[in-house]
Amino acid sequence: MRKCPYCDFNSHEAKQALPERDYINALISDLDQCLPSVWGRTVDTIFIGGGTPSLFSTEEMDRLLSEIRARLPFAPGIEITMEANPGAIEQAKFAEFRSTGINRLSIGIQSLNDDLLQNIGRVHSAREAYRAVEHAHDAGFELINLDLMYALPTQTLPQALQDLDNALALEPTHLSHYQMTIEPNTWFHKHPPTTPNDDLSWAMQSQCQERLRDAGFEHYEVSAYAKPDKQCRHNINYWQYGDYLGIGAGAHAKITDAAQQNITRTAVVKHPNDYLQLASTEQRHATREVLSRSEVPFEFMMNALRLTEGFPSSLFFEHTGLPLSTIDGALQRAEEEGLLEYGVQLIRPTDKGQRFLNTLLELFLPVDNRPTNR
Numbered sequence: 192m193r194k195c196p197y198c199d200f201n202s203h204e205a206k207q208a209l210p211e212r213d214y215i216n217a218l219i220s221d222l223d224q225c226l227p228s229v230w231g232r233t234v235d236t237i238f239i240g241g242g243t244p245s246l247f248s249t250e251e252m253d254r255l256l257s258e259i260r261a262r263l264p265f266a267p268g269i270e271i272t273m274e275a276n277p278g279a280i281e282q283a284k285f286a287e288f289r290s291t292g293i294n295r296l297s298i299g300i301q302s303l304n305d306d307l308l309q310n311i312g313r314v315h316s317a318r319e320a321y322r323a324v325e326h327a328h329d330a331g332f333e334l335i336n337l338d339l340m341y342a343l344p345t346q347t348l349p350q351a352l353q354d355l356d357n358a359l360a361l362e363p364t365h366l367s368h369y370q371m372t373i374e375p376n377t378w379f380h381k382h383p384p385t386t387p388n389d390d391l392s393w394a395m396q397s398q399c400q401e402r403l404r405d406a407g408f409e410h411y412e413v414s415a416y417a418k419p420d421k422q423c424r425h426n427i428n429y430w431q432y433g434d435y436l437g438i439g440a441g442a443h444a445k446i447t448d449a450a451q452q453n454i455t456r457t458a459v460v461k462h463p464n465d466y467l468q469l470a471s472t473e474q475r476h477a478t479r480e481v482l483s484r485s486e487v488p489f490e491f492m493m494n495a496l497r498l499t500e501g502f503p504s505s506l507f508f509e510h511t512g513l514p515l516s517t518i519d520g521a522l523q524r525a526e527e528e529g530l531l532e533y534g535v536q537l538i539r540p541t542d543k544g545q546r547f548l549n550t551l552l553e554l555f556l557p558v559d560n561r562p563t564n565r
Contacts, residue, residue, distance in 0.1 A: 221459070245280040256271070296332050335362075440466035443458050455480065
């Protein structure tokens with residue numbers, strides 16, 4: 192496996208065989224260190240991501256889930272998602288993963304056009320992507336997400352629409368459809384490819400949205416589409432500013448301490464070798480930050496305003512501990528600018544607000560951090 196030139200996620204090229212048993216042991220030690228902060232809570236969702244977790248053996252994956260279950264109660268109907276890359280998993284292994292309790296797959300096809308896959312440095316082929324999704328269906332997975340990008344180097348509008356049509360023909364229940372962006376600290380940032388301009392990218396996005404709607408998919412988050420009742424519950428919790436625990440190299444967590452009335456964010460060291468050495472110690476956290484009262488409103492809105500249908504007004508207090516009046520001024524200004532609809536029961540971004548989400552979010556920044564050119 193190798194790192195894709197556009198990827199800024201915490202992934203590393205393996206130079207030698209994966210010490211999977213040691214890594215699973217480290218995850219369990221990491222979890223044990225976190226337990227005091229989540230005693231009494233139930234696990235509603237698990238998302239096994241980062242790199243290519245499908246490279247793990249099913250025996251070790253089963254051991255990990257069993258160890259989590261032994262420490263924390265699982266909610267009835269728990270959603271357990273695993274990311275998988277085409278070409279990195281065999282047919283029989285899909286069925287074995289299904290038997291461990293994993294009930295949702297997220298497959299990173301990115302494109303179903305071999306030329307475009309080559310342009311973005313993917314190591315799998317379109318044929319392997321088709322085969323992976325077919326194997327997932329055959330293994331009995333009823334919840335399948337496909338990651339599909341648009342605005343790829345040299346991509347035309349007809350190619351973007353054809354890519355989407357081909358993906359829909361694979362009958363996923365969920366589609367993450369997002370624009371390729373050039374991120375810092377990536378190969379593409381140092382060696383920028385020629386990508387579609389803003390007008391063409393917008394045409395791809397808007398026309399693909401129409402096709403997804405016609406195919407029965409609900410647009411429930413900026414880049415997420417789902418068949419009715421098939422939304423990703425794990426990500427909804429994240430976007431609604433719910434708490435989540437993160438274990439593993441590069442993992443992030445956000446935990447609310449009701450007794451202390453504060454919210455703490457942590458990030459684990461990124462490199463797997465460092466993580467293996469530090470997983471059972473406090474030094475595993477590269478950063479640990481208790482959010483200030485002034486930071487919390489922006490953090491909440493940064494997530495919640497990604498939801499197309501918005502959020503109940505009461506959710507702001509439930510997940511921040513702050514009265515909604517804290518952001519009254521920003522809400523009123525956003526409404527005046529046509530970026531947001533603000534009612535007693537519901538707060539939601541308008542179509543304009545979703546298109547210009549960064550402009551909308553700037554209104555909720557702490558005063559000292561707001562741009563001066565507004």
